Amino acid sequence: MTFAVAVAGASGYAGGELLRILSQHPDFEVRTVTAHSNAGQKLVDVQPHLRSLAGLTLVDTTPENLAGHDVVFLALPHGKSGEITAALDENTLVVDCGADHRLESESDWAAFYGGDFYGAWSYGVPELYVGGSESALKQREHLVGTRRIAAPGCNASTVALSLAPGIQAGVIEAADIVSVLAVGPSGAGKALKTNLLAAEILGSASPYAVGGAHRHIPEIQQALRGAGAVDPTISFTPVLVPMSRGILATSTARIVPGTDAASVRAAWENAYADEPFVHLLPAGQMPRTADTVGANTILLGLAVDEAAGRVVIVAAIDNLVKGTAGAAVQSANIALGLAETTGLSVNGVAP
């Protein structure tokens, strides 16, 4: 069966990456692409790398234009998808790449986003432990058959996947997590001005949202609570660096006293041994963002700092693939009963 697909926000970075993946997916046929200021343009004039979709023209993002598809992917600014989703058929699979349906807590939404609260959908990170520390259940179980999926924030899923195994296995403490991330500017979307990019981002590393202000913090805490954390606290600092795609997230957490180094490593090995897209590197190796570009893969390196009593997890991901569009397609595959890996590559491009 071929599923008819619409992509809203098709002129943006996340929408463009969704289309690149969907155009190579054997079970999906992209019928409709929508935009805002670019409506009326040919898709290929706005996204010149998408040659196989040259026949498509961008139309306005309205419920009417999105109706009549089996699957609708939304890659719209925060607040915009929530306005539209209520009007879509409940049998249509809707995958939102924005934040509108990620958070369960209305007070977290009010504190970090603001505006109307639309409520949480199934979270699109299949490999994440859910059900607490006593459970080996993963989020993919909750994605089977669902018709509403919230794809993750790219920083949030990177950090959550970095830490969840240690929480679930009870080998790290959730009270004193520190994450520092080097992030590429494509995470901020196309709205970032070209002159800002050239004059201020190239040649510099620039921290932003420092001091507990980043909107992915409640999303990470929610994910870690799902893995069994009680009152997780995280000091989270993103740093913008000049690479077009990618996140390198370095997270450290206190090891539960009395836990030996082998047991710490075993928690991550057990969690991810059978995961197609989460790869724990051998001891002594650390990941690089360059090796994830274009891949639906997150690479993890783990070291035990015995002197500090902490585990250090370094994660590399392509923010637009495993961080967004790839996670969206992977989760849609599960929801529709397709093989989870369909249309997704574990291989990146190099150099």
Ligand SMILES: NC(=O)C1=CN([C@@H]2O[C@H](COP(=O)(O)OP(=O)(O)OC[C@H]3O[C@@H](n4cnc5c(N)ncnc54)[C@H](OP(=O)(O)O)[C@@H]3O)[C@@H](O)[C@H]2O)C=CC1
């Ligand atoms: N970039 C990333 O790495 C990630 C992005 N996301 C999320 O995906 C969503 C899209 O992000 P991204 O692609 O980066 O952003 P872009 O700025 O690159 O694209 C935004 C898209 O939304 C459309 N748009 C803008 N304003 C409106 C409006 N008022 N009503 C309807 N559509 C509008 C734009 O259309 P037009 O160009 O025609 O004006 C464009 O297609 C966001 O919610 C973002 O947070 C999630 C994870 C990671």
Ligand SMILES: CC(=O)N[C@@H](CCC(=O)OP(=O)(O)O)C(=O)O
């Ligand atoms: C460089 C940059 O600004 N990156 C974005 C990542 C955006 C993302 O992950 O998506 P959502 O906006 O959908 O949460 C940030 O840190 O907020």
